[in-house]
Amino acid sequence: MTSQTLERIASCVAGYDPNALPVAQAQEFIARLVPRVTAIESIALRSALGRVLARDIVSVIDVPAHDNSAMDGYALRGADLQAGADTVLRIAGTGFAGQNFSGDVPAGHCVRIMTGAVMPPGLDTVVPQEFTRTEADAVRIPANVVRSGDNRRLKGEDLARGSSALRAGRLLRPADLGLLASLGQAEVPVLRKLRVAFFSTGDELRSIGEPLDIGCVYDSNRYTIWGMLQRLGCEVIDLGVVRDDPAALRAAFSEAAASADAVITSGGVSVGEADHTKKIMAELGDVLFWRIAMRPGRPMAIGRINNAILFGLPGNPVAVMVTFYAFVRDALRTMSGMSETTQPLLRAACTTPLRKKPGRTEYQRGIVARSADGRWQVAITGSQGSGILSSMSAANALLVLHQEQGNIDAGDEIDVIPFDGLV
Ligand code: AMP
Numbered sequence: 575m576t577s578q579t580l581e582r583i584a585s586c587v588a589g590y591d592p593n594a595l596p597v598a599q600a601q602e603f604i605a606r607l608v609p610r611v612t613a614i615e616s617i618a619l620r621s622a623l624g625r626v627l628a629r630d631i632v633s634v635i636d637v638p639a640h641d642n643s644a645m646d647g648y649a650l651r652g653a654d655l656q657a658g659a660d661t662v663l664r665i666a667g668t669g670f671a672g673q674n675f676s677g678d679v680p681a682g683h684c685v686r687i688m689t690g691a692v693m694p695p696g697l698d699t700v701v702p703q704e705f706t707r708t709e710a711d712a713v714r715i716p717a718n719v720v721r722s723g724d725n726r727r728l729k730g731e732d733l734a735r736g737s738s739a740l741r742a743g744r745l746l747r748p749a750d751l752g753l754l755a756s757l758g759q760a761e762v763p764v765l766r767k768l769r770v771a772f773f774s775t776g777d778e779l780r781s782i783g784e785p786l787d788i789g790c791v792y793d794s795n796r797y798t799i800w801g802m803l804q805r806l807g808c809e810v811i812d813l814g815v816v817r818d819d820p821a822a823l824r825a826a827f828s829e830a831a832a833s834a835d836a837v838i839t840s841g842g843v844s845v846g847e848a849d850h851t852k853k854i855m856a857e858l859g860d861v862l863f864w865r866i867a868m869r870p871g872r873p874m875a876i877g878r879i880n881n882a883i884l885f886g887l888p889g890n891p892v893a894v895m896v897t898f899y900a901f902v903r904d905a906l907r908t909m910s911g912m913s914e915t916t917q918p919l920l921r922a923a924c925t926t927p928l929r930k931k932p933g934r935t936e937y938q939r940g941i942v943a944r945s946a947d948g949r950w951q952v953a954i955t956g957s958q959g960s961g962i963l964s965s966m967s968a969a970n971a972l973l974v975l976h977q978e979q980g981n982i983d984a985g986d987e988i989d990v991i992p993f994d995g996l997v
């Protein structure tokens with residue numbers, strides 16, 4: 575898709591209308607536009623948490639390496655169990671995890687065994703201790719408490735030697751670190767981190783520490799964007815606030831595009847806005863200006879400046895976060911090389927009626943909680959204006975009212991994106 579202009583590619587999308595683009599169409603277009611990181615680095619296992627696996631990992635050993643006991647109890651030959659009657663076996667010795675029982679086990683004998691201890695040769699069954707009674711140097715096992723083969727973990731049942739343990743493109747989570755550790759792997763091949771540069775535009779913006787002149791606001795977007803990029807595991811390049819001045823904007827875009835895989839800006843993309851941001855974007859790159867059928871966050875620019883992908887987000891503090899979650903999150907995950915980008919949705923009953931116009935996607939800020947009857951329910955957090963960051967801060971989820979949806983009645987189940995998941 576690199577040889578054609580974006581305008582041309584977009585014009586091939588059925589019903590493409592840059593002034594009323596459905597969220598799903600915009601997402602699809604972006605997914606086709608973004609390239610993936612390919613450079614690989616090898617890093618220590620613990621450093622690989624949150625990184626993207628670069629190659630398939632094949633198990634070089636069997637995990638576990640031996641048949642072993644799943645319980646504290648007595649290891650025996652299943653064939654020795656009496657049908658419908660007690661079985662009495664003499665105890666030949668004891669096996670601990672890490673200290674195997676190495677003697678012979680004569681017929682009619684068992685071995686006292688602990689969880690994780692290697693099964694002595696020939697023994698295939700473990701009866702848990704709590705089902706047994708010891709009698710001098712023997713153990714009595716009542717009828718029907720265990721079947722042949724029970725409570726034994728088989729060699730290679732977790733990971734068989736030569737089998738695929740993890741696939742390239744996986745975002746490495748705590749369980750994956752454990753899995754790699756169980757293979758004895760000290761170093762992990764991961765894709766290099768995605769580099770993302772960002773800056774804010776607007777003459778009214780002040781950075782923390784500067785006096786707040788009349789009509790000015792502190793630049794909050796740089797902090798929300800920074801936070802979201804950190805959570806995505808990107809390498810973050812903060813280029814500060816850029817004044818609405820052609821030379822300053824040109825320099826900022828050029829520096830950003832030269833140093834990063836993706837460039838995120840906020841502000842200056844509104845329709846009819848009297849500023850230079852859009853002009854400089856169009857001058858330096860191949861950029862589309864969209865009005866997306868969504869609320870909040872209608873205006874957005876998407877494009878390429880040299881090899882960097884540009885996301886020109888709206889300036890309003892909530893609009894910037896919602897457009898990030900709707901478009902940039904998945905795009906950056908794809909660019910980072912992750913094979914899995916979909917966000918789990920929850921269905922929750924809306925506690926109040928909501929007005930909703932069909933023909934656009936609306937994202938509302940809400941608090942999702944369990945109701946007394948155990949169902950998930952969601953309540954909006956108050957004023958939903960696109961500049962009201964406090965209602966975003968109070969929220970723990972976004973309500974997604976889809977393009978075709980109309981008004982919502984109290985009690986209707988709707989889709990909700992929770993902000994937090996398992997670590
Ligand atoms: P714009 O998209 O540039 O028209 O900005 C829309 C609104 O968002 C205006 O009220 C801006 O002052 C505000 N805004 C833009 N950028 C930021 C920012 N970085 N931090 C806080 N507010 C912003």
Ligand code: MG
Nearest residue numbers: 776841842889
């Ligand atoms: Mg502005």
